[in-house]
Each structure stands twice: as structure tokens, then as C-alpha cells.
Amino acid sequence: MAKVSIGLRGWRFDEREVFTGDGEFRPLDEVPxxxxxxxxxxxxxxxxxxxxxxxxxxxxxxxxxxxATIVYGEPLEEVVxxxxxxxxxxxxxxxxxxxxxxxxxxxRDAFHEWFADGGRAPEGYAGLDHVETDPDAxxxxxxxxxxxxRIEAEAxxxxxxxxxHEYGDGDEGAREDGEDLDLDAVDLDTDYPxx
Ligand SMILES: [Zn+2]
Numbered sequence: 001m002a003k004v005s006i007g008l009r010g011w012r013f014d015e016r017e018v019f020t021g022d023g024e025f026r027p028l029d030e031v032p033x034x035x036x037x038x039x040x041x042x043x044x045x046x047x048x049x050x051x052x053x054x055x056x057x058x059x060x061x062x063x064x065x066x067x068a069t070i071v072y073g074e075p076l077e078e079v080v081x082x083x084x085x086x087x088x089x090x091x092x093x094x095x096x097x098x099x100x101x102x103x104x105x106x107x108r109d110a111f112h113e114w115f116a117d118g119g120r121a122p123e124g125y126a127g128l129d130h131v132e133t134d135p136d137a138x139x140x141x142x143x144x145x146x147x148x149x150r151i152e153a154e155a156x157x158x159x160x161x162x163x164x165h166e167y168g169d170g171d172e173g174a175r176e177d178g179e180d181l182d183l184d185a186v187d188l189d190t191d192y193p194x195x
Pocket of ligand 1 (some may be wrong): 050051052054066082083084085
């Protein structure tokens, strides 16, 4: 199955999970949870400065930071980097103990701490093993406004479905206990995993 990056290099998506055959973004409720979470997160991340640049320049000189082109880690604990700083990150991950934080909540903080303490890849560190991709050639994440509208439309749809569910059960009229169906009795968990 073809894997594709969206917006930033790094995170990879199953093309068929995220796009329709026509190359349009699938409605979010059709996208598996993991991919959906990353997709929504990318909408914010494509605007972010590189974490390492930000540590160097800070908020006061934010305009000197390069925009992020690559993302590593789990959503919300991710590290975003520019091309110049990717080698530092890879060095930290592979050679300076970063790997132990894989999947951990401390992932980003641990990298930031190492970098802020002066951690850098040695000159000429050639750790890059990804296929060079022009970030400009990557598909953009979905339009935030469109996503917002879809989320609202879905919420409305869910609301209607609950109503229909209630009417539907009432119409059967054959509930042996004869009690009116109240919302507490509607099994919402079927559609909403609780963990
Ligand atoms: Zn940078």
C-alpha cells in the first residue's frame, strides 16, 4: 500500500486511508483514529517554526526561525524540525540516547533539553537516510475551515441519529417492559470507544 507524507516529511499515511480514489481527503469519520489524530495535528504543525531554531532564537526573534519541514514522534509529543536541524535530531535519537524515549511523553522535552544543553550532531554527520522529498511537492493537510465545518456537520448528524434511534425504538412498541425509552438507555458506547 502506498505511503504518503502530508504537509511535512516524517509522518507517513496509508494513501487509501486518507484519500479517496479521486485524490480528495476522505471525510474524517472514515479515517482511522490514529491517522485522523495526526492529520488534525498537522494542520497546526505546518505553521510552526522548527523546535531547534526556536530554542536558539526564542519568541523575541521568532522571525529568524526556519519553518518546520519534518515531524517525528507521536501527536502532541512530536518534534518539528527544519532541514538544517534534522541531523541534530537524528544524531540525538540514534547516538545520544534519544531512542529510549520513543513513544514516551518525555520525547519532545528530552530532545529539547539535550539541544538546549548544546547537544549537536558532529560536523558532517550524515545520518539522513530518508528519500529526499521536496516538501513543496507534498499534499497540504486539509483546509482547517473545511475540517471545522465537517466536525460541526458530524456533530449535528450524530445528534439527529440519536433522535432517530429514540423514535425507532419507540415505534417498535413491543418493548416488553412497556417503559418509555430514555436517553440513558441508549447504548452510545457502540459508536464511541471509551478508551
Ligand atoms: Zn531549525
